[in-house]
Amino acid sequence: MAFDVQTATAWITASEAVVKANEARLTGLDAAIGDGDHGANMARGLAAALANIAEKEPATPGDVLVAAGRGIVAKTGGASGPLYGTAFRRAGKALGDATEATAEQVGDALEAALTAIKELGGAAEGDKTMVDGLAPAVAAFRQAVADGGDLASASVAAADAAEAGLAATVPLQARKGRASYLGARSVGHEDPGAASLALILRALAEVTA
Amino acid sequence: MTVGIVLVSHSPAVAGSVADLAAELAGPSVAIRAAGGTDDGRFGTSIELISAAVRSADSGDGVCVIMDMGSSVLTSKTLVEDLEDEADAPVVRLADAPFAEGAVAAAVLASTGQDLDAVVASAEHAWSMRKL
Numbered sequence: 001m002a003f004d005v006q007t008a009t010a011w012i013t014a015s016e017a018v019v020k021a022n023e024a025r026l027t028g029l030d031a032a033i034g035d036g037d038h039g040a041n042m043a044r045g046l047a048a049a050l051a052n053i054a055e056k057e058p059a060t061p062g063d064v065l066v067a068a069g070r071g072i073v074a075k076t077g078g079a080s081g082p083l084y085g086t087a088f089r090r091a092g093k094a095l096g097d098a099t100e101a102t103a104e105q106v107g108d109a110l111e112a113a114l115t116a117i118k119e120l121g122g123a124a125e126g127d128k129t130m131v132d133g134l135a136p137a138v139a140a141f142r143q144a145v146a147d148g149g150d151l152a153s154a155s156v157a158a159a160d161a162a163e164a165g166l167a168a169t170v171p172l173q174a175r176k177g178r179a180s181y182l183g184a185r186s187v188g189h190e191d192p193g194a195a196s197l198a199l200i201l202r203a204l205a206e207v208t209a
Numbered sequence: 210m211t212v213g214i215v216l217v218s219h220s221p222a223v224a225g226s227v228a229d230l231a232a233e234l235a236g237p238s239v240a241i242r243a244a245g246g247t248d249d250g251r252f253g254t255s256i257e258l259i260s261a262a263v264r265s266a267d268s269g270d271g272v273c274v275i276m277d278m279g280s281s282v283l284t285s286k287t288l289v290e291d292l293e294d295e296a297d298a299p300v301v302r303l304a305d306a307p308f309a310e311g312a313v314a315a316a317v318l319a320s321t322g323q324d325l326d327a328v329v330a331s332a333e334h335a336w337s338m339r340k341l
Contacts, residue, residue, distance in 0.1 A: 037253075073287055077253030079280035082287040120283055177279060 001151055002100035007207060008064035009053055014203035016046035022199055030192040033179035037078055038192040045076030045084065061101050065092030065109070079121070079177060080193060083130065086120050087113035103151040107142045110158070114138050121176060128172040128179065128186065130193035133165040137201050155205040162198040169194045212319040212328045213240040213266025213299075215274045216312055217259055217281040219252050221245035227312050235316035242266040254280040259288050267299035271325035273315050274301055275332055277308045300325060304332035311335040 001007065019026070019042045027039030052071030058064045065088045073085030094112035095101050101109070114134050123129040140161035144154035167190075174186035214231065218224035224245025232241050242262035247253040259274070266272045276282045285303055292298035302325055304311055311332035318331035 041253075073256055073284075075248075077247040077251065077255065077280070079283050081254070081280065082256070082283035086287055086290070120286055 001208060002102065003061050003095075003106050003151060003208070004100045005058060005061055005064055008061035010207040011204050012046065012049050012053060012064065012068045014207050015200045016043070016050055018199045018203050019043055019046055019196060022195075026192055026196055029190050029195055032189045033174060033182055033186045034192055035078075035178050038080060038196065041076045041078040041080055042084075042196050045072040045081055048072060048075035049088070060095065060097060060099055062092040062095030062098065062109075065089070065095065068092075080130075080196070083117050083121055083193070084196075086116045087134075090116035103145045103149070103154050106151060107138070107145050107154065110134075110138045110141055123176045126172060127175040128169050128191045128194075129174075129176050130191070130197045132169050132172070132191065133162040133194035133197040133201075136165045137162040137197075152205070152208045155201070155208045159198070159202040159205040162194070162201040166190055166194040166198045210270045210322050210324060211238055211240070211268055212270050212315075212323070212325050213242070213263075213268060213272040214312065214316050214319060214328075215242050215244055215259065215262045215266050215272055216308070217254065217262075217274060217276045217285055218243075218245045218308065219254060219277060219279070219281060221250065223277070223308075227309050230309065231312040231316035234313050235320040239316050239319045240266040240268060241312075241316055254284040256284050256288050256291075259285060260291075263288070263292075263299050263301055271300035271302065273304050273319070273325060273328045273332060275304050275306050275308060275311045275315060302326075302329045304329045306332035307335050310338065314338075 023039035023043050030038035048071035049068035052067045056067040069085045069088030091109035091113040094109040123131045137158040141154045141158040144157040169191040174180045179186040216224045224243035228241045228243040244259040244262040248255040314335040315332035319328045
């Protein structure tokens with residue numbers, strides 16, 4: 001299958017649903033080391049993403065992701081707003097005018113999202129952030145495509161890698177955001193941003209299956 | 210020439226109070242605007258509030274934006290990127306400065322008619338103004 005308007009819209013729809021279903025868990029993770037608003041913020045941002053997609057009626061999958069990003073930036077309210085919002089917008093722009101993006105193009109879009117998040121937030125791998133989920137996920141997605149995998153199998157590889165990356169944030173000490181003020185006390189918890197990222201990439205695997 | 214100042218905080222009260230403080234010390238010639246909290250009044254950051262504050266503060270000589278931390282910084286950076294795509298957008302510079310001290314330093318210098326580069330530099334120089 002190709003990544004078209006329907007698939008892109010289904011991805012954002014599924015992301016909103018899974019984040020809403022996990023809102024309490026994300027907020028609980030964030031309450032442990034952050035400011036305890038990640039679940040509510042992400043739910044609000046993704047709901048705004050869906051509303052903006054419905055309003056803009058985008059004609060390409062790239063425009064779907066750009067519309068989602070704009071909604072997220074406008075309404076999320078926390079640091080995850082500009083980070084996820086810019087990530088979706090850059091991913092959408094990377095898809096260009098394609099009406100049916102290939103797995104390779106989706107890999108390029110995910111790479112553009114990773115680059116955007118690193119530039120905006122200044123985080124590197126190992127800082128206990130969403131980058132610890134997204135960086136291995138992008139690498140796994142591209143490797144799967146290079147090995148001849150399709151969009152569905154590459155998306156599963158990315159989701160698996162994001163979940164492994166999330167688990168690997170537990171022993172890390174945070175070097176970005178509110179959690180970084182906690183120093184060693186940030187060790188022993190999953191990073192909330194890596195947790196929401198894993199949910200969103202699992203949603204991609206589900207809608208492309 | 211008068212450079213505008215925008216103060217971005219997670220807290221509407223902090224942004225507003227620091228704007229009042231800076232205005233008291235800089236006098237009435239400088240447009241100082243607060244962009245605190247979310248668009249529905251919660252703690253957080255709103256790109257729409259920051260954008261509106263920037264447009265209100267700009268008199269054509271540019272706007273110096275001073276942020277507290279976290280999403281204030283990230284959202285302001287995102288706005289700067291958005292404005293690059295917009296024709297006739299205000300010229301905006303983000304100052305890497307302590308919030309209250311940088312706001313006062315920027316506002317006082319702006320009141321003397323210095324340009325945007327000088328106002329941003331003044332805000333950033335506030336890091337080196339030791340208190341003890």
